[in-house]
Amino acid sequence: MKSKTKRLFLLLLSVIFVFNFNSIKGTAGKSVTKTVRVGYYQNEVFQEGASDKAVKSGYAYEYYRKLSEYTGWNYEYIYGDFVTVYNMLLNGDVDLVAGLAYTESRSHLISYPDKPQGTEQYSIVKHQGDDTITTNPTTLKGKSIGVLDSAIKVALENFLKEKNIAANVVTFSDYDALLEAFDKREVDTLAGESDGIYDRSHAETLYPFGETDYFICTSKDRPDLLKELNEAQSQLFLEYPDYISVLRNKYYPESLASRAFTSSEKEWLTSHESVAVGYLNNYLPYSDTTKDGKVTGLIKELVPYLFKQLGYETVAIEYVGFDTYDELVKAMDDEEIELAFPVGGGLFFSEEDGMFISKPVISTLTDLIYSTNYYDNSKQIFAVNESNKLQYYYIANHFPDATIEYYPSIDACLKAVLKGEATYTTLNGLRTASMLKKPDYEKLSFRQLGYADDMCFGVKIGNEGLLKLIDRGLSRAGTEYVNNLGSVYSDDMYKYTFKDVLRENFIGAFIVFLIILAILILLLLYSVRINRKRIREKEDAKREIEAVNQEKFVFLNKMNNYMREPINNIVSLIRISENMNDLTNIKNNLAKMGSFSKELTTILNNILNISSFESGQVKIDDSLSLYNFFGKRVLIVEDTLPNQTITSDIMKKAGMEVQIANDGLDAYEKVKAAPSGYFDAVLINVDDRNIQGYLFIKKIRDMENDIRSEVPVIAITADESESGKEKIIKSGMNGFITKPYDVKAILDKLSGIIL
Template identity: 40%
Template sequence: MFDKTETWNGKLQITLGKAAGSYVPLIFAIFMMVCFLQPAQGEASPTKVRVGYFENEIFQEGAEPGSVRKGYAYEYYRKLSNYTGWQYEYVYGGYAELYQMLLEGKIDLLAGLAKTPEREGIIGYPVLAMGSETYNMVKHVDDLGITTSVDTLSGRRIGVLDSAMVGVLRNFLEKNNIAAETVIYSDNQELLDAFDANAIDVVVAESDGTYRRDNAELLYPFGSNEYYLCVSGRRPDLLEALNRAQEQLMVEDPHYINSLRVKYYSASITSRALSKEEKAWLREHSSLKVGYLKDYLPYSDTDKDGNVTGVVVELFPKIMQEFGIDDMVFVYSGYDSYDDMIADLNIGTIDVVFPVGGGLFFSEEGGINQSNPVIYSMPELVYTGEYDDNKTAHFAVNEKNRMQYYYVKTHFPDAHITFYPSIDACLDAVLDGSVSCTMLNGMRANKVLKNRSLRGLNLKLLGHRDDRCFGVRIGNEGLLKLLNRGLNIIGKDRVETLAYKYVDGLYKPSFWDIMIDNLWMLAAIVVGVAILAALFLARESAHAKSRMMEKEKARKALEEKNEELARKRTELMASNKKLALAAKEAESANQAKTYFLSTMSHDIRTPMNSILSMNEMVLRECDNENILVYAGYIRASGNTLLGLINDILDFSKMEAGKLDIIPVDYEISSLLNDLVNMTKTRADEKGLKLVLNIDCSMPNYLHGDEIRIKQAVTNILTNAVKYTKHGEVDFNIGYDRIPEEPDSIMLNISVRDNGSGIRKEDMGKLFKAFERIDETNNRNIEGTGLGLTITQRLLQLMGSKLEVKSEYGKGSIFYFSVKQEVVKWDDVGDYEAAFRRSIADRKKYKEKFVAPKAAILVVDDTPMNLTVIRSLLKRTQLQIDTVESGDECIELAAKKRYDIIFLDHMMPHKDGIETLHELKGLANNPNERTPIICLTANAISGMRENYLAAGFDDYLTKPIDPDSLEEMILRYLPEDKLCSEAELPQEAVAEENKENDNDTGTEEDGAIPHFLYRVEGLDVADGLLHCVTPEAYVEVVSVFARACKTNADAIESYWKTGDIENATIKIHSLKSSARIIGAEALGSLAEKMEKAGKARDMTAMEAHMEELLEDYRRIGEELKPLADQE
């Protein structure tokens, strides 16, 4: 029908040319027929086509009723309908389900199918593809065990969509002999959800998919394919129409597919997968030096304050941010001349310039490569009068802007060119007729010509684009690729939006321009002001007399007020002076009190610590069960007494804001035994009955601050016994589970007595320091009035609060609940029996094995950790080599075979994982099968799996536990390296027996100097638990003391120079070494600082750095006697 109409119209024109007048009626009749026939054709019903629509991120979205449809495929459907006239009916479902419907003819079209021999015979493929895709391996970003080496895929679960990718993947795995598990998913969203939930290790992703997933990292591509919009085999008519439409689209818009891909997939994983050249450039550069043209808005300029402005100042940071680079430093240099800017680029003064343009030939001649266009621009010809071809005969060109010259030479080679010193001079030359024209960049033209002085100029759009690009020195391909990739991701729309922000700066109207343009408004304003002034003067004249009288009255009142205020000010100053003097005296008295309390409690605490330390040695060395029980009671009562002594010290710490909560693993049976033994003795002395109500199902092994909980409960129980003359004291302890925290409980503790009770008016004094209530009846009861004050503040630090119910004359109930973590869910049961079992388990140290033929290598950058391990393993007779860096480890391990290698994770220069991988890659490696165990202070859940995935055989947490260390060695040491006592040389057995006989672990041996017990913040007993023997402990403390000053100075130096990484590594070493010697508070503070350093939390580091260095250096100074002993 279309061809016939064209022929008919052609004949009609010929006839009109011959005899127009004779055929006017016929022409009119034909015209009316055409008018009526055309709508009839337009009203024909469009062809309805059923499209299978499945959900696929970015490709096509909104696959459910009521959702907004969008995406690559959806836009492609709509574009094709412009050529086919199809009306779509969308059928929603999963990919596999819709594919089956396509085979059965229940839908007509399905997008995204790859071409395979099996499919070609059963469905219709058009001639042209709707796109192409690359298949990529994508892993979790934190999975260190999978690298770009294909061998690391062995044994892993690889997820893939049920599509053509399955065959490509299997061929790839078979070709590379990789034994991996392939998990096939029928739905793309299920595949991505499985990846996010770690149900699979690797996902096969199309280059068009996996849109900006933060948990994903691209490994490498392994295949590619084209994909098609396929037609049901039962609809050859639709296939023919589809082929025609695709061919017509290709002719009219040959770049449509590419533009569609850029629009939807600029931010995919593959667009962000940097090449090796780009990565190398980023590795070698921490800053980007940018050259820009001045006076060239919206692209670039320097404002009146000397700051960079324009697109240039915003675009480079945005590009780097797209790659997750936030710490790049940008250095900008402005240039008046384009030639000077290019010259500096070529000698390396700057890395990149913007803008450049004018054509590829001149850029090559200048020694630079142009990037992809930053902004697409059509230049404008500037001229006066009417336009004709002679207007382009003579150009004015800005001699400082070569881009203008290059454009004219390229597109108007015969034009005469005259150079002028600026673009303003060029425009003036056009106005005065010295030249016929000049040109302006398209984004600048309209705003520039808004200036009144240039309004005699006209504009004409030129036919060739003059894009603005980045310029990079030829050979700097890494930076050029990086910038092109960034422009692709950002997209031209965002860049143009940036540019329009700065376009207004091109038009700077003068004061007279504004006045002339708004002359009528100025006249109206003048008339209005005159009228208002006349009205104002009339009003002021009428009220002037009244205001004068009011002012005189107000003046007199103000004088009276000023006199009164002066008198009160004098009185207030005198009062403030007295208050300031009183406050100063009170502060001095409070400081003196705090200092006295702190000093006195410290002097009492020192011998108490010695008693407890010696008792701890009895618990270690004694085999007699009765003595162990007695020693356990000594420890319980001694710790209680120490807690009471510490009340005074704690109060002084509270006053200074230095009291901390330190959670540890503990046994509730031991805590109960301590509390009951202490309280029962006092209750028996007064004839009181102590009633215990204990929930035997309560877990026995908890994690919390045992000392502070015991201190709080001790204070409550002590008060209950003190203030009860007869009757009983009920001690109740139980727990509640926390539904949302399965590994924690709320520990519920209450104490009820039938003592004197508390009056309502005294309840407000209960938690005030040094306050005693009901002095008349309680004057003979001992106490400082600090117990409940400290208890309340301790509970508040643990997130709890002490509550009280009391009736005067009848008794009181004190109760609180505090959250505790559960270490093990073993029931407490009979707490006394559990306590006795705990005491019986403390046996004298005896090495678990002897292996003089075995050799181990220990790598740790902290010398003290090496000393600890040597000391702990001394009696095992192992051959122990130690080194302090990864490089030394590689050097030694390449020469000698070891039975086990212990390798620290966090070391400077080369960490444990880097060392491990380099060690495993050694040629002729004598330790190829040697177990390698990671030493780490990172004991959080899930880390073991990460270390195993990285290649370690096992890991051991620091500070090193002696039993765990020996058990770890036994687990991996070959049996033929272990010796029985009968196999040992007799002199070695005799020497070991002699050491065992002499190793009493007591201070009287002189192994532990007395002054160590007086070092504040050092718990000798805790340190002995880590070092086993007193001799080893003294050796470890000596190493710590000698390193104090050097390490403290290093931490301070790194901090002051901003080297946070190395400062954090040093603090990490301090954390474990402080805990090894029993300086738990210093270790906890170091741990807090380490976490802040890793998180780059400068505020937290600055808040505690001075405190850390002060405590570290103080302990080092007090340990100086040991440091001086070589």
């Protein structure tokens, strides 16, 4: 009997286990979600977007979303003003409401979790400029105080009762109505959370009158949600102990109290109608002085903008430029200026200089400059500009063991690295690109360092009011505005000059050049006349030869137009230079003549090429007819019409279809827009920087998973050096052809690549 009972008991346990196991198995693979009704009211910054179509944001909204990561809750938002939403929570029409302060009476009506959502201070706020209300609470007597119908009202009434103040308390059901009444001055003051009145520049905090924690509360009908809320908050604060601080700093970086001017700020503003600003010369994009003695750089626009943000646009700005950092610091010490920019070096070096520094105006990463010819990682010899201690401060802070060699300018520092006198120098990140574009520094390389370099304002120690005003202005201006200014003035940093200046014998050489050019033009004209005679003798080929002749006339006229302008310019410069005594201006004119002569040389080479090709001196050998170029399509990338004409003439006579692009970017767009295999080859001039041939090949080869990235690219170059050829091949191009053109060599090269 006992054995039978035991068997029945074991069978029953087995059935229960199988049932429970199947239930667990059936739900284990599913993500369980629960719909939770959230009472959502509008409160600027804390909880915004209180309608179905509005974008939601704010402190409470982000907190809700974070909790759902732990609970899996799916929210249904139900909207109303604060009083309406609170009553919904009491009636069980919503499950959660955020931002509720704890009161004994409420604790019997709604459920509070173990941990608060945040802490809030209650403050009395008046209209800025209303001197009838002061920090003395008795001045509230007879005044109207606007307050939300919430726990704040209870705290306010207790405060007024404690201070024995008879004031008119006006309650509102939501924040929008309260703030609107305050903005319209329908109430004399308001009592609220400092962070709840975020955007009130015309308001001034007087004093706090209470402080309380606030919570996300649940309906009494939902103990299950309270349990899940407590578990989620415990896990959240375990994983992110400072989550509340981070969230508060994100949404309330500046309290209302901090937006009211302090006594030191007010004192400075009332005692100053102008401010003297000292700045560093030769330090664009930050600051510099133009040739006519005017300030330039972001400092020019930033200081007036900061005072505009403070509402004091009438403060006159006086700028004074200094060539060295030491002169700037001394002027500050001698009280010749009140504000210095840019300064830095951190707390220690700024103290050494007798300055307070502001919050960073702009932070950029610094670039380490070195030459691959002299790179030696075992040595740390830094070339430092003795005129700008910001560079020294940076190196001293981050490379304390480095050896420092001083040079009179940043250009001298860069040249020291080029010569191997120093291993490194540094450049501010906003200056690197413009500095290294100069031809003298083509062999320099750089890498970005991991330490930010802060550019700050400086004031003399003790000038607390101005420092706080500048920090306040920077907070309101924001980093995006300053970064945009930096980009604008980076473009104005350096102007290019010619490296080589032609000497006095250039004039004689140029005259010889003109004579040779004239002879060549006469030879070309003679060639045209010979071709005309041949046309008359060959009636059977009359139409074809006339068409060719017409093309030559068009080309010649274009060459004449192209040559006329540089020749006229050169003649004018010669005449001007004959009457000059200023060597600098003569050198500048010679440099300009050099530019025009190079242009004429290019035209001359084009004339020689087209003349040789058309006159029959260069012929396509009969053996080349074995190459079947018909149906092949080539893209020619040249920036001048003569170059385009010559190259396309050769390709067309070889049976190819030709398309033209003016530069590398134009060519890239044509290849990108064309179907795969549309172009059989690309011929691109890599000598002319305007064409950007190497940029083109990089963009083409970087087209991932695209057969168009494999299109054959052949460089056109006049550089026959081994280094030049090596550069072309390493760039990803398939080959090169050199000028002046050898037609057979060109077609041989093409046949080997595309046939």
